[in-house]
Amino acid sequence: MIVAKQTLLTKEDVETRTDLPAWFKKEFQTFENTVTDKTFPCYFGRTGHLRGELRYAYIEQKDWSNAASALKDFLALFENPKHKRHGLFLFVEPFEVQQSLEAYRQQFWDILQYLHQVDDVEWPEEAPKDPDHYLWDFRYAGQPVFAFGNTPAYKQRKTRDLGNAMVIGFQPRLIFQGLEGTEKGGIMSREKVRERVEAWDNLPKHPDISHFGDPTHNEWKQFFIGDDSEPIKGKCPFQHKAL
Template identity: 35%
Template sequence: MFDTGPMSAAPAPYLSRDDLAGRLPAGSWQRVVYDEFATTISSPVRPFPCVFGVKGFETDQLRYLFIDDEAADPDGPAADRLAAALGRFVAEARSFGPHASLVAFFRPGRVAGIEEYRARMWGLLAALARRDAAPWPAEIPAGTDEPLWEFCFAGEPVFVVCNTPAHIARQSRRSSTFMLTFQPRWVFDKILGTEQAAATSFAKVRRRLVAFDMLPASPDLGRYGAPETREHRQYFLDDANRPAPACPFARLRDTDAEVV
């Protein structure tokens, strides 16, 4: 397991936006996928739906991780690198600002189908859970089929978003390579702290989704904690508004993971 305690003075495994210019050579896969992401999230003509992510990008509060492994093996080197980076990010995120997120890009490979990417995401999350030395937060249910369940790492609840090359109609979940974004739960708690703030923010996101995607907003989108909402359904949205399948894990820890 990885030590997710105090960070050493070693260089961070991820980069800020301002770090990228001198670190990513033109034409590298890292620069290509980052430039695509930057163009999409900063477009003034076609506003990206996630207003929280846009704000984080504009203020350089996002951090970027580039993993050379394709992530086809969910328990291989990609999981090791991601676990180390996520543990450090969780420890440092509050110093980046109230809109911090970690965006992990994986080396492009064969374009797979939607369900293969969904399985890849869950395989990686399960691998991260096996590498997490911190106890599960007491306030977060261990069972995934609970309104208050959220993926947790290093003691921190984290919302996960998966983007893939297989997403066509749902452009808000499209990327030229497999990509995971980790948003600490406290980011949303600060932004959506009141009913009025939450209603205003969600309405703005949904308006942008209508203009951005080629299909209506997913029925699986919902507010955290609502009786009908399951966070795991929102991590990976399909490309046709079919109901999300059941989470493949009843629990997501090495000591108590139970495969459904």
């Protein structure tokens, strides 16, 4: 039975529901074919999809409201400890013509700004609101969330091309507990994935990639990296409501 306005989807939902847009089903199939390839470097994404641990949602170009409801429902899953390794992938309806990387980058930040504007939960007083602070993190429904963009405009960093649609990944900060950049387990697992990514992309790790809490690092730059090995310059497009 289809639940009305159910925007947070499982793999089974996407495969069986008949009310989902054709473009979304097509892009989901491309995504699935990519991440389940045995050579795909992101082990966590591959195993998460195969085990049914990931969640999915979509938005259309003229209506982004699904993003807010799906992300809110997704974060509510973490009230149950068994969901601690889940990730959410939000599919954005493709443009009629493929855009430049900068156009996708702008839309990525516009979507995060939209989510921030409709979020009715205040950020904690101690949470930095300026993205240039090294401890800044995006928050939604009270939770710190890591977001990362994947688009067809990536030509060199092929691991970031998951089909014709921009696909935004969301990972609550709490799923990284025990895998922090300063913890042995976190260092080892991240380095293993990064080595595989470098081999797949045939490019070195992007210079803006680091771990949360690194005082020489800006977290926002990691959200949407360049298709090269040049550091991102300029100010973060995100603007907190209180500033």
